[in-house]
Amino acid sequence: MTAKNRRVGFALALGVAGMVGLSYASVPLYQLFCQVTGYGGTPKIGEPVAEATGDAIGHIITVTLDANVNPDLDWDFKPGVHNIDVALGEETLAIYSARNMGDTAVTGTAVFNVAPYKAAQYVSKIDCFCFSEQRLNPGEEVPMPVSFYIDPEILDDPDTAYLENIILSYTFYPSRTAAETDEDLDETNG
Numbered sequence: 001m002t003a004k005n006r007r008v009g010f011a012l013a014l015g016v017a018g019m020v021g022l023s024y025a026s027v028p029l030y031q032l033f034c035q036v037t038g039y040g041g042t043p044k045i046g047e048p049v050a051e052a053t054g055d056a057i058g059h060i061i062t063v064t065l066d067a068n069v070n071p072d073l074d075w076d077f078k079p080g081v082h083n084i085d086v087a088l089g090e091e092t093l094a095i096y097s098a099r100n101m102g103d104t105a106v107t108g109t110a111v112f113n114v115a116p117y118k119a120a121q122y123v124s125k126i127d128c129f130c131f132s133e134q135r136l137n138p139g140e141e142v143p144m145p146v147s148f149y150i151d152p153e154i155l156d157d158p159d160t161a162y163l164e165n166i167i168l169s170y171t172f173y174p175s176r177t178a179a180e181t182d183e184d185l186d187e188t189n190g
Contacts, residue, residue: 059088061150066169067096073174074102075136077144088152091126096144096170100136107135107175110144115167122154123166133175 001009063086065079080095100106110130114120125131129144136142148168154160 057088059152059155060085061088061154061163062086062165063092063094063150064165064167065094065096066167068169068171070171070173073106073108073172075099075106075108075172076101077170077172080143086150088150088154091147091149094146094148094168096129096146097141098134098136098144098172099141100138103138105135105137107133108172109133109175110170110172112168112170115169116160116163118157118159119154119163119166122151122157122160123168124149124151130170134172 063084065082065084067077067079069075069077076099078097080097084092084094086092098108112128112130114123126147126149128146128148130146134142134144146168150166154163
């Protein structure tokens with residue numbers, strides 16, 4: 001085999017390895033992209049509160065709070081109120097509650113989105129129960145707060161300037177990473 005053939009073979013092997021690596025990294029990179037940009041209905045996370053100026057001062061958008069539970073999770077999950085009037089640029093606290101209706105401890109994880117999708121890039125979560133898994137014992141009920149704000153720049157975007165209502169939606173699922181741990185704990189305690 002000539003040196004040129006070895007270089008070509010090495011370059012091809014390196015290219016294949018790079019593609020395999022990118023395929024494994026694509027899901028977390030896409031999730032990060034969505035969180036940073038608000039693409040696909042994913043609110044931004046951890047952004048500093050943007051102060052309202054000009055026309056945005058005192059401008060109110062109604063946020064409808066939506067709560068859903070996957071059928072595989074025996075929880076009752078609901079918002080404390082269904083609608084909150086949010087002034088642009090002001091931090092707002094919404095409280096959901098979750099109750100484990102089952103007879104075993106279960107860990108759940110929440111996924112979230114914003115509708116309409118084009119408004120997601122202007123919704124920033126400061127703190128949220130959805131940032132970590134939630135474990136509930138049988139019959140346990142806990143408050144689940146989310147702190148967020150709506151960026152005043154929503155009024156500068158012709159695709160969102162007219163919005164009067166935004167939906168902030170959460171769906172709880174059984175946690176895949178904690179499922180084995182929950183089963184192990186139940187067997188140990190049972």
